[in-house]
């Protein structure tokens with residue numbers, strides 16, 4: 001028996017296809033790829049009970065990712081500009097209404113959404129984040145698991161998920177729950193990274209050309225907090241299957257300074273900045289925002 005229990009190829013957790021293959025054997029877990037929808041996914045998945053502990057870990061909270069979240073946050077930071085552009089698009093598609101941010105973190109997006117005129121609520125697993133969102137921004141945020149939340153069906157015009165869907169155990173259940181909470185014709189925003197980015201292609205190439213010796217870029221890309229690594233194709237197919245029609249699509253650079261929490265050499269960092277620029281030109285971006293309408 002394989003030490004990681006992968007003696008039977010797992011079915012794709014998003015499209016159900018049995019046509020999957022082991023793609024990467026990383027230090028902490030294996031990554032499989034679906035030949036049909038092109039999703040990459042961790043297998044086996046972590047225990048749901050372990051997630052809460054993972055998201056209360058001090059190292060997770062002290063990372064660069066959450067640094068620009070004090071009350072006077074920098075409006076020119078790349079992630080804030082992405083939030084602002086998405087809010088302008090949401091206002092165009094749904095000029096007002098109730099907005100729920102799922103996995104709202106420290107509440108910066110909700111603070112911006114409230115300023116843009118939306119009636120905001122949030123839900124977040126990490127109690128430390130919830131405390132921050134309440135004390136810094138006085139936001140209406142509850143702590144807990146989205147699938148068990150007490151929100152009323154059809155009570156939101158907009159549901160947003162920033163850097164959330166790749167973290168969950170069951171993306172289909174999460175999208176079904178979002179659909180249930182949305183009013184007819186409501187909007188869902190999903191922001192996630194793309195496992196078909198130029199970064200992934202280069203990390204793959206480095207690992208395979210070196211016989212596995214240069215695995216560091218690959219290990220960085222397959223974040224231990226993520227369970228599903230969407231490609232644009234697999235995300236579009238999943239959204240379509242769960243009853244969402246894409247109304248707006250935007251792609252974005254990686255902006256390495258934000259997510260590179262692990263120590264990395266200056267050469268790796270500089271190389272990353274160059275790849276980030278080239279990815280624009282060759283059309284293999286690092287991440288996407290999809291805004292969809294509930295059909």
Ligand SMILES: [Zn+2]
Nearest residue numbers: 012015034037
């Ligand atoms: Zn699939």
